Amino acid sequence: QKEVEQDPGPLSVPEGAIVSLNCTYSNSAFQYFMWYRQYSRKGPELLMYTYSSGNKEDGRFTAQVDKSSKYISLFIRDSQPSDSATYLCATFSNTDKLIFGTGTRLQVFP
Amino acid sequence: DTEVTQTPKHLVMGMTNKKSLKCEQHMGHRAMYWYKQKAKKPPELMFVYSYEKLSINESVPSRFSPECPNSSLLNLHLHALQPEDSALYLCASSQDRTDYGYTFGSGTRLTVV
Numbered sequence: 001q002k003e004v005e006q007d008p009g010p011l012s013v014p015e016g017a018i019v020s021l022n023c024t025y026s027n028s029a030f031q032y033f034m035w036y037r038q039y040s041r042k043g044p045e046l047l048m049y050t051y052s053s054g055n056k057e058d059g060r061f062t063a064q065v066d067k068s069s070k071y072i073s074l075f076i077r078d079s080q081p082s083d084s085a086t087y088l089c090a091t092f093s094n095t096d097k098l099i100f101g102t103g104t105r106l107q108v109f110p
Numbered sequence: 111d112t113e114v115t116q117t118p119k120h121l122v123m124g125m126t127n128k129k130s131l132k133c134e135q136h137m138g139h140r141a142m143y144w145y146k147q148k149a150k151k152p153p154e155l156m157f158v159y160s161y162e163k164l165s166i167n168e169s170v171p172s173r174f175s176p177e178c179p180n181s182s183l184l185n186l187h188l189h190a191l192q193p194e195d196s197a198l199y200l201c202a203s204s205q206d207r208t209d210y211g212y213t214f215g216s217g218t219r220l221t222v223v
Contacts, residue, residue: 008150032210034210036214041198041216041217041219042216042217043114043200043202043214043215043216043217044153044200044212044214045214046211046212046213049210049211088152088153092210095166096207096208097155097158097166098143098155098212099155100152100153101152102151102152103150103151103152
């Protein structure tokens with residue numbers, strides 16, 4: 001079982017839609033969770049991080065962690081074409097290595 | 111300066127060539143990383159440097175040789191690569207090994223012919 005699993009998509013939505021991106025993880029000891037956005041031919045860019053359970057909001061983005069079900073989510077409200085990218089969830093392993101999910105490709109069409 | 115700068119952006123090399131990738135940051139970060147990313151796959155960790163010392167080598171073949179000459183600079187020396195080594199090579203840095211906020215460069219797109 002992979003440590004972090006993510007639906008690769010692609011996910012195609014109209015502009016203005018609410019997008020839900022999801023990951024599951026295998027180890028209940030994981031505590032920090034990150035979402036990175038990667039545009040084509042660019043490096044990943046840290047969008048949000050969360051620690052433990054709960055929600056964290058930043059503008060149109062909300063990160064959510066449910067530790068009881070080992071489920072992490074990123075919600076994008078009022079999605080824009082500029083949000084079209086690959087979204088990678090990530091966490092730190094027990095040996096402090098940053099490990100990524102497979103990434104979900106998102107396309108927002110006008 | 112809040113960037114990680116990687117050069118060159120693109121590199122084509124033959125299987126007998128020797129080349130180097132360069133990564134630079136001036137954010138005072140003391141941890142630096144090399145990742146390899148194949149198309150439509152997530153980045154995979156190759157090497158970790160902490161305070162200029164190699165702390166993790168993820169069983170990377172010896173044809174990849176990392177070097178950290180100082181706290182701002184990270185190199186990846188390449189020699190006798192194979193076509194399957196063609197990928198996007200990403201450098202990242204963070205305050206230290208426990209910092210969750212990695213800053214990634216834009217990568218070097220390497221093609222081995």
